[in-house]
Amino acid sequence: MTDAVFRDLVAAAARPYRPCGRYAWHFAKGKLGGDPVFGHLMRHPVLPAGGRLxxxxxxxxVLMALLRAAAERHAAGGWPPGWPPPPTGLACQGVELAARRVRTARTALGAASVRQGDIRDVPLPASDAIVILDVLLYLNREEQAAVLARCAEALAPGGILLLREADAEGGLPFQATRWAERLACAARGRPRQPLTYRPAREWAELLAKPGFAVTARPMSEGTPFANTLFIARRVS
Ligand SMILES: C[S@@+](CC[C@H](N)C(=O)[O-])C[C@H]1O[C@@H](n2cnc3c(N)ncnc32)[C@H](O)[C@@H]1O
Structure with a gap:
């Protein structure tokens, strides 16, 4: 039953991408349906009910599209009793470097949904939740630490940072993650894109420095990869 609900939710979240073309629509369905982090966020009470994300x-x-579809389904009364209520009062905004993706997001979700910018220097507004999924690997070590420290400053006490990265000590599944990313970079015409990985324990240490209390959850179920979701709450 809940698998069917999640499939419906993915279809509803992907629908706004139809006017953006077949690639964007299929990508949204594939990403939301195939990447375990999105189902996890629906089935576990991780995100705050309201505030600024x-x-x-x-x-x-696609995460913002999923959250929107979840709030609509919940309001319509079709929410599985075993799932926590989805965040219904979250004001979401994205920051994205690639102009084409910004255009796609704006077409699907509205002009105000995403700002084009570089997370290394864009001002971060006061927030209750910050999500960074599979992005920090494109930054060097100093830039990674600086972004996390700025996130800590932007978050209200008790605010939450969700970070997903590969675990560089993840053995063969980590090698699969690394090669899949290399192929993806080559397909985007950037075969030499530098990629900076860290062991999961090092990500946890890095998050602890600016005052986060951190829990780590494996986040690769159903895939050959070695990804970890860090749930970091600002405590000081
Ligand atoms: C692997 S994708 C993940 C996208 C999204 N977080 C998700 O889970 O669907 C990484 C994204 O980070 C963006 N990105 C990389 N470096 C960035 C930077 N310095 N500032 C903003 N966005 C960046 C890329 O353009 C790409 O869209």
């Missing part, structure tokens, strides 16, 4: 490196904005 900032999605850094949001791509074409």
């Amino acid at each position: 900032l999605d850094l490196g949001c791509g074409q904005g």
Whole structure:
């Protein structure tokens, strides 16, 4: 039953991408349906019910599309009793570097949904939740630390940062993650894109420095990869 609900939710979240073309629509369906982090966020009470959510490196904005579809389904009364209520009062905004993805997100989700910018220097507004999924690997070590420290400053006490990165000590599944990313970079015409990975324990240490209390959850179920979701709450 809940698998069918999640499939419906993915279809509803992907629908706004139809006017953006077949690629954007199929990408939204494939990403939301195939990447375990999105189902996890629906089935577990991780995000706050309301406040301001900032999605850094949001791509074409599929997380925001999913949250919107979830709030609509919940309001219509078709929410599974075993799932926590979805966030219904979150004001979401994305930041994305790639102009084409910004255009896609704006077409699907509205002009105000995404700002074009570089998370290394864009001002971060006061937020209750910040999400960074599969983005920091494109930054060097100093830039990664600086972005996380700025996130801590932007978050209200008790605010939450969700970070997903590969675990460089993840053995063969990590090698699969690395090669898949290399192929993706080559397909985007950037075969030499530098990629900076860290072991999961090092990400946790880095998050602890600016005052986050961190829990880590494996986030690769159903894939051959070695990804970890860090749930970091600002405590000081
Ligand atoms: C692997 S995609 C992940 C997209 C999205 N977070 C998701 O999970 O669907 C990484 C995204 O980060 C963006 N990105 C990379 N470096 C960035 C930067 N310095 N500032 C903003 N966005 C960046 C890329 O353009 C790309 O859209």
